[in-house]
Amino acid sequence: MTKPFVVPVFIPHAGCPHRCVFCNQHNTTGREAQTPTAAAVKAAIEEFLAYRRDDRRPTEIAFYGGNLLGLPREQVQLLLATAAHFVRRGRAHGIRFSTRPDTIDPQRLGWLAPFPVSTVELGVQSMNDTVLAAADRGHTAADTVRAVTLLHASPYRLGVQMMVGLPADTPATARATARQLVSLAPDFARIYPTLVLRGSRLARQHFHGRYTPLKLDEAVTLTASLFQIFARHHIPVIRMGLQATSHLTSGDRIVAGPFHPAFGELVQSAVWLDAMDRHLEREALQGTEIRIDAPSRYLSQIKGAHDANILALINRHQLTGITVRGDDALAPDQVTINGVICTKL
Numbered sequence: 001m002t003k004p005f006v007v008p009v010f011i012p013h014a015g016c017p018h019r020c021v022f023c024n025q026h027n028t029t030g031r032e033a034q035t036p037t038a039a040a041v042k043a044a045i046e047e048f049l050a051y052r053r054d055d056r057r058p059t060e061i062a063f064y065g066g067n068l069l070g071l072p073r074e075q076v077q078l079l080l081a082t083a084a085h086f087v088r089r090g091r092a093h094g095i096r097f098s099t100r101p102d103t104i105d106p107q108r109l110g111w112l113a114p115f116p117v118s119t120v121e122l123g124v125q126s127m128n129d130t131v132l133a134a135a136d137r138g139h140t141a142a143d144t145v146r147a148v149t150l151l152h153a154s155p156y157r158l159g160v161q162m163m164v165g166l167p168a169d170t171p172a173t174a175r176a177t178a179r180q181l182v183s184l185a186p187d188f189a190r191i192y193p194t195l196v197l198r199g200s201r202l203a204r205q206h207f208h209g210r211y212t213p214l215k216l217d218e219a220v221t222l223t224a225s226l227f228q229i230f231a232r233h234h235i236p237v238i239r240m241g242l243q244a245t246s247h248l249t250s251g252d253r254i255v256a257g258p259f260h261p262a263f264g265e266l267v268q269s270a271v272w273l274d275a276m277d278r279h280l281e282r283e284a285l286q287g288t289e290i291r292i293d294a295p296s297r298y299l300s301q302i303k304g305a306h307d308a309n310i311l312a313l314i315n316r317h318q319l320t321g322i323t324v325r326g327d328d329a330l331a332p333d334q335v336t337i338n339g340v341i342c343t344k345l
Contacts, residue, residue, distance in 0.1 A: 003238075004058040007048040007092065009041050009083070011063055015070030015103075020125075021136050021167065021205065024197040035066075035075055041082045049091060059092040060118060067123075069103035073111055080115040087116045094118025098161065102139040104147035109154055120151055121159035121190075126166060127177040134168035136201075141180070148184045159238075160186040164222050165194035165214035165258070167205070171222050178229040189230050190239045193219040195257035203255050216266075219258035224270035231345050240264040269301045271344060273309045276302075276335070279342040280317045289321040294335040296326035302335060 013019065014035040036044070045061055052059060061083040068076060086092040096119035104122070126132050127141040151158050160181050164174045181189065196206045196213055205211035214222070223240055230237050241263025242248065249261065260266055276292070294302045303310050303324055310322050330336065333344040 002058060004060045004093070005052050005054070006096075007045050007059060007061045009036070009044050009061060009063050009079075011035055011066035011068065011079070014066035014068075014075075015099075016067045017070060017138060018136065019201070020138075021134075021201040022163070022194055022197070024200040024203075035071060035079075038078055038082045041079060042085075045083065045086055045092075049086070058094070060094045060096045061086060061092050062095075063097035067100050067103060068097040069099040069108045069111075076108075076111055077115075080112070080117070084115045096121065096159075098123055098159075100137075100139060101144040101147040104150050106150065109150060112156075117156060119157040119159060119187075120154075121161060122147055122151075124160045124177075124181065125163045126169060126173065127180040128169070128173045131166050131169045131173055135163075135166045145184065148186070152185070157187045159188045159190065160184070161190045161192065162226075163192045163194050164226065165219060167202070167211055169194075171225075174222060175225060175229065178226045182229060182233045182235060186235060188236045188238045191223050191226055191237060192240075192242060193223065193258045193263065195242065195259050196255040198253050198255050206256055213257035216258040216260060220263070220266045220270050223263075223267045224274065227267055227271055228274075228345060240267045265301060266305065268298075269304045269309060272298075272302045272335075273304065273312060275342055275344050276309070276313060276337065277316065279337055279340075280313060283337075283340075285338070286318040287320060289323065290319055290338050291323045291325065292335055292337055293325050293327035293330065295330050295332055296328050298332065299324060299326060 013023075016023075049059075063079060063083075068079070071079075080095060083092070083095045087094060095115060095117045097117070098121040101122050101124060104120075122144065124144050125135065125137060127144065129140050132140060148158065148160075162174075162177055162181060163169075194202070194213060196203050196211070202211055206213070227237050227240065241260065244261035248254065292302065304312070310324065313319065314322060327336070335342050
């Protein structure tokens with residue numbers, strides 16, 4: 001899947017029937033809850049298009065931060081018409097947006113028909129009804145199944161978003177969610193660890209001792225296992241962790257939770273460690289120094305932050321040392337250990 005150049009247009013809380021316990025879109029986006037005017041949308045798109053450097057990449061205008069199909073029809077179509085202007089002039093290739101599963105129905109999908117929508121992302125968050133209720137999502141897993149069924153009959157690429165570490169969530173329920181989402185055959189997925197944002201209801205629960213977020217290492221390990229579930233079924237995971245914008249990371253907007261500016265990199269490193277660990281368990285290499293050859297662009301993931309993976313492998317398998325070299329003849333999902341291929345998954 002070619003990674004598109006995404007032009008984000010934020011509609012914080014717009015179309016949301018209420019606020020979920022974890023949500024504070026002002027702290028995430030830096031924008032107050034509102035539906036932007038057509039002029040503001042046009043200006044935002046123009047601003048971001050100025051950053052595009054590679055015209056060969058597909059460009060999608062994306063509405064994020066709200067629940068697009070929860071808006072009245074007139075507002076939905078005004079926003080889409082404004083974005084469609086850029087598509088029809090050849091300055092973008094399509095429109096994408098995120099919405100709640102319970103706003104997907106035949107009538108609302110009909111609203112989209114006149115416009116060049118290419119991708120619809122569903123904020124699923126969990127496929128466990130107990131977790132959804134604890135997060136005050138206001139929809140059920142059955143709503144997600146119905147939405148996916150309708151979208152598979154439509155001409156749109158389908159993305160799903162899930163969260164880990166929600167109230168009442170466990171590693172077992174998170175992995176069950178991933179397996180259920182795989183069975184729904186989305187085109188791609190995103191995985192977000194739950195953060196405690198100032199001003200959210202989750203922040204109050206945390207303050208009163210009623211919610212404890214995942215630790216960073218717990219979130220990385222769990223997300224790595226979810227990534228493997230999706231990847232083994234050839235479903236790309238296009239983002240793991242919230243984007244580290246200057247607004248999100250400044251001040252004290254994140255009260256608690258497993259935030260790291262390179263969360264996705266940490267997860268990929270954990271996946272590589274798991275693969276190399278399993279490979280070395282099958283070999284009798286204790287007391288020897290080994291050589292790992294890997295594609296140059298993935299050396300940092302394979303070695304881990306501050307060589308953490310290298311140190312872990314040495315300690316776990318009683319090695320005397322590890323030499324790591326770049327070899328760009330290898331496939332992106334392969335390394336060799338003493339010349340024997342080890343695949344990432």
